[in-house]
Amino acid sequence: MAQDILDIGGVKFTNRFFTGTGKYGNKEIMKNAITESGCQLVTVALRRMEPNSRHENIMDYIPKNITLMPNTSGARNHIEAVRIARIAREAGCGNFVKIEVINDMKYLMPDNEETVKAVKILADEGFIVLPYMMPDITAAKKMEDAGAAAIMPLGSPIGSNKGLQTRDMIEMLIENIKLPIIVDAGIGRPSQAAEAMEMGAAGVLVNTAVAAADDPVRMAAAFSKAIAAGREAYLAGIPMTKSYASASSPLTGFLSGD
Amino acid sequence: MTFYDLIKSGMTADFDKIAETIEDKDIEAALSKDKLTEFDLAALLSPKALKYLEPMAQKAHKLTVFHFGKTIQLYSPLYISNYCENRCLYCGFNHDSQIARKALEIGQVISEAEKIAESGITQIVLLTGESRQKTPISYLCQCVIELKKIFHHISLEIFPLETDEYRMLVEAGMDTVTVYQETYSEKEYGYFHLSGKKREYKYRAETPERVLDAGARGVNIGALYGLAEPRKEAFMSITHAGYLMKKYIDAEIGISFPRIRIIGEEKGIYHDVGDKTFVQMILAARLYLETAGITISTRENSQMRENLIRLGVTKYSAGSVTKVGGYTESGTEEQFAISDESTVDEMYEKIKKAGYDPVMKDWEMTI
Numbered sequence: 305m306a307q308d309i310l311d312i313g314g315v316k317f318t319n320r321f322f323t324g325t326g327k328y329g330n331k332e333i334m335k336n337a338i339t340e341s342g343c344q345l346v347t348v349a350l351r352r353m354e355p356n357s358r359h360e361n362i363m364d365y366i367p368k369n370i371t372l373m374p375n376t377s378g379a380r381n382h383i384e385a386v387r388i389a390r391i392a393r394e395a396g397c398g399n400f401v402k403i404e405v406i407n408d409m410k411y412l413m414p415d416n417e418e419t420v421k422a423v424k425i426l427a428d429e430g431f432i433v434l435p436y437m438m439p440d441i442t443a444a445k446k447m448e449d450a451g452a453a454a455i456m457p458l459g460s461p462i463g464s465n466k467g468l469q470t471r472d473m474i475e476m477l478i479e480n481i482k483l484p485i486i487v488d489a490g491i492g493r494p495s496q497a498a499e500a501m502e503m504g505a506a507g508v509l510v511n512t513a514v515a516a517a518d519d520p521v522r523m524a525a526a527f528s529k530a531i532a533a534g535r536e537a538y539l540a541g542i543p544m545t546k547s548y549a550s551a552s553s554p555l556t557g558f559l560s561g562d
Numbered sequence: 563m564t565f566y567d568l569i570k571s572g573m574t575a576d577f578d579k580i581a582e583t584i585e586d587k588d589i590e591a592a593l594s595k596d597k598l599t600e601f602d603l604a605a606l607l608s609p610k611a612l613k614y615l616e617p618m619a620q621k622a623h624k625l626t627v628f629h630f631g632k633t634i635q636l637y638s639p640l641y642i643s644n645y646c647e648n649r650c651l652y653c654g655f656n657h658d659s660q661i662a663r664k665a666l667e668i669g670q671v672i673s674e675a676e677k678i679a680e681s682g683i684t685q686i687v688l689l690t691g692e693s694r695q696k697t698p699i700s701y702l703c704q705c706v707i708e709l710k711k712i713f714h715h716i717s718l719e720i721f722p723l724e725t726d727e728y729r730m731l732v733e734a735g736m737d738t739v740t741v742y743q744e745t746y747s748e749k750e751y752g753y754f755h756l757s758g759k760k761r762e763y764k765y766r767a768e769t770p771e772r773v774l775d776a777g778a779r780g781v782n783i784g785a786l787y788g789l790a791e792p793r794k795e796a797f798m799s800i801t802h803a804g805y806l807m808k809k810y811i812d813a814e815i816g817i818s819f820p821r822i823r824i825i826g827e828e829k830g831i832y833h834d835v836g837d838k839t840f841v842q843m844i845l846a847a848r849l850y851l852e853t854a855g856i857t858i859s860t861r862e863n864s865q866m867r868e869n870l871i872r873l874g875v876t877k878y879s880a881g882s883v884t885k886v887g888g889y890t891e892s893g894t895e896e897q898f899a900i901s902d903e904s905t906v907d908e909m910y911e912k913i914k915k916a917g918y919d920p921v922m923k924d925w926e927m928t929i
Contacts, residue, residue: 327631329917354923358682359910378925380779380812387927407812409780410853463628516627 308539310506312484313400313432313453315371319344320501321531322373322486323524324511325362326352333520335365341524346370347402347509349377350392373400373434380407382421389426401426402456403435412462416443420450427451436488439473444481455481456509458489459500463512465492468499478504494523494530501534502542565805566767569746569798575600577607577797584608593617598850600801606846607793607800612838615845622848622874629853634913635877635921636906637685637717638678639859641886642666642705644894646691648758650744651831652786652822654897655691657758661895664886665696671705675712677889681881681906684923685715687740689897692721692760699727703734710735715925717782721759722769728776737925738814739773740782741766745789746798754789770806780814781806782857787840788822788832796843803847803854816855816877817847823861823901837866841873848874863901864912871916880909 310317324347328334338346346366353374354361366372374392379385382405389401403426405418419435420443427433432453437443439457447455457474460466467490468474477485484506491497497508510527517523568574580601589611592602605611606618643665646655654661666674678686688705690697702720709716718731719740728739745751748763755761770781783802785795796819803817821835847856857877858870867878881904883889884896904912913920 327627327633329632329919330914331919351925352921352923353926354684357922359920359922378927384927391926409812409814410807412853465628512628512631515631 308535310484312434315400315432317344317371317507319528320507320535321497321528322346322488322507322509323514324348324375324509325366326377326511327515328520329515331360331362331365334362334515335367337514337520337524338370339367340521341514341528344370345373345400347373347375347511348397350374350388350395350397351378353392353395353397355395371400372397373402374398375402375404375436376422377404377406379403379405379422381405381415382418382425385418385422386425389422389431390429393431399430400432400434403433414438414458416440419443420446423447423452424450427453434486439470439477441473441476441480444477448481448483452483454484454486454506456486456488459487459496460490462489464490465513466490467492467496468503471499471503474500474505475503494526497527498530498534498537501531502537504538507531564768564771565802566764568805569767574801575604575797577604577794580604581608581793584610586610589614592849593621600804603800603846603850604797606849607797607843609793611846612842615838615842618842618845618849619873622845623872625852626848626874626876630876632918633921634871634875634918635685635855635924636683636880636909636913637687637715637877638681638683638881638906639687639689639719639879639884640671640674640678640709641689641884641888641897642671642674643690643693643697644886644897645693645696646758648692648760649756650758650760651754651756652789654895659895664894665690665693665701666887668701668704668708670887670890672708672712674887674889675709678881679712682910682922683881683906684713685717685925686713687717687719687879689718690720692758694721699723699730703730706731706734706736714923714927722766723772725772725776728773728778732777736778738780738782738816739770739778740816740818741769741773742784742786742818742820743767743799743802744786746785746795746802747790750790770802771809774806774810774813778813780816782816782818782855784818784820786820786822787835787843790833792833792835792839792843796846800843800847800850803851807851807854814855815851816857817851818857818859819843819847820859820861823898840866841870844870844874860900860902861898864904867902868912868916871913871918878909878913880904881906 323343374397376385376388405415434454436456460469486507487500488509588605592605644655717738773781785799856875859879860882886894910920
């Protein structure tokens with residue numbers, strides 16, 4: 305059986321579980337959770353990076369062989385997002401960037417319009433750009449055309465743990481956008497992550513549900529299994545469930561011949 | 563329309579009227595909901611809700627962990643001037659106080675800042691009394707420019723300014739502003755603020771909106787608890803924060819709950835705010851506002867601050883000195899007496915011991 309590779313911007317991943325580094329109460333636990341997850345890519349907010357910290361430096365707790373994806377958390381418009389991305393790259397964080405342009409501080413909804421602008425500028429500068437977005441097919445197409453390497457639609461608001469409230473919209477993206485669709489935000493349970501993978505999502509990013517769990521390390525392992533299971537099910541071909549009943553009185557029985 | 567206009571037009575909920583009608587079922591209903599109304603907030607602030615403190619705490623804890631994670635941000639205050647034209651009865655910098663007055667020169671501000679930065683702090687609050695003569699806008703802008711070279715996040719807690727003046731400070735690198743209404747009761751406001759520009763209630767009440775109109779990233783508000791009946795103050799302050807969150811959807815709104823420390827003969831002047839009531843206000847704020855920051859300063863003692871870590875707060879001052887020039891020298895008199903004298907390192911360890919991650923840095927942007 306051929307290995308199931310996820311190619312994002314030319315970088316190949318064999319694990320479709322991505323995780324964040326925020327919200328943990330303890331950096332050592334964070335490190336163990338990331339290790340347990342098997343994740344090959346983690347996001348980290350530039351706003352939290354402190355290379356010269358006289359206290360703990362978050363970067364010391366991220367396993368070394370993992371791809372780092374700085375996010376532009378805190379950016380309220382495309383200008384701030386672009387600046388943050390450039391600062392991160394100059395600081396040696398590599399070419400990956402997750403664009404988060406959020407100017408709604410209550411629900412943390414992303415601004416698709418500003419995100420499209422940021423994608424264009426950063427893709428042109430050679431970044432591998434993964435925009436976090438409100439699932440909307442028009443905006444996703446624009447991001448695709450602008451040079452995004454993958455699309456990250458939210459399942460439900462960040463931190464809400466409400467699962468795939470936007471599943472119909474995500475399905476539209478999976479069907480019509482050629483780029484990998486990585487569901488991000490709002491996934492609260494492993495079953496929800498599995499569901500996203502069964503739908504055909506290329507990957508899933510989970511942060512709050514792991515970091516805020518009573519046992520983040522165990523939860524990371526649970527998500528890892530669920531995501532792998534969902535992916536296997538998708539590849540195996542999930543039988544279609546009938547959306548109609550088999551009528552006892554057929555409607556077309558009167559027809560004969562051709 | 564500003565928040566002040568809203569109050570004056572009678573469009574805000576009347577806490578006094580609602581409070582009379584609250585029953586246990588109203589508190590239980592508020593606890594069972596995700597999205598709270600002003601009525602629910604009033605229920606959670608009522609004296610009857612004191613017996614529901616534990617379920618309020620459990621819910622506030624979960625909400626805070628989902629939104630903020632198990633993190634507490636740390637910052638330090640930097641007093642750069644205690645010149646003040648106002649006569650506020652409760653304040654150590656009162657114009658009539660016989661204290662040594664000082665406004666730091668830029669070089670001294672930098673020295674103080676560098677001393678603070680040695681502790682690992684990257685977020686700073688600059689404080690002054692009210693004196694346009696001693697601390698003009700140009701001086702404040704220069705301070706911000708210099709301090710942005712040392713710190714990632716600059717907040718100002720100074721006298722209210724015009725929108726254009728806030729705009730200048732934002733362009734200089736200021737991120738947020740803290741401004742407390744002190745008391746939302748106009749009657750008590752007049753009693754405690756004897757003279758000076760601060761006597762203008764409306765101007766102060768509309769300050770957060772001028773700050774955000776000027777493009778600042780956020781604003782931190784609050785009342786000074788003890789000046790008026792605390793539950794109503796909390797209701798007004800929390801609904802004020804809720805109003806700002808709706809009107810300025812892209813702003814980081816924070817709220818604080820500074821308590822007056824009553825000393826001896828002042829007992830008759832101020833309202834007592836007991837610990838349970840204090841905690842109740844914080845929990846109600848978290849449940850109603852959901853995503854606002856909640857800051858607690860070193861007015862509170864170490865034991866209270868350690869216990870609050872899991873109760874919905876998100877930001878603490880640490881290593882605080884409330885004297886002008888107090889980080890590098892002996893400094894002038896304090897604006898208020900510090901109750902928690904923990905150093906930054908000590909606070910860092912206390913937060914870690916509580917199972918939380920101390921956050922020293924939460925912003926980065928080059929201008």
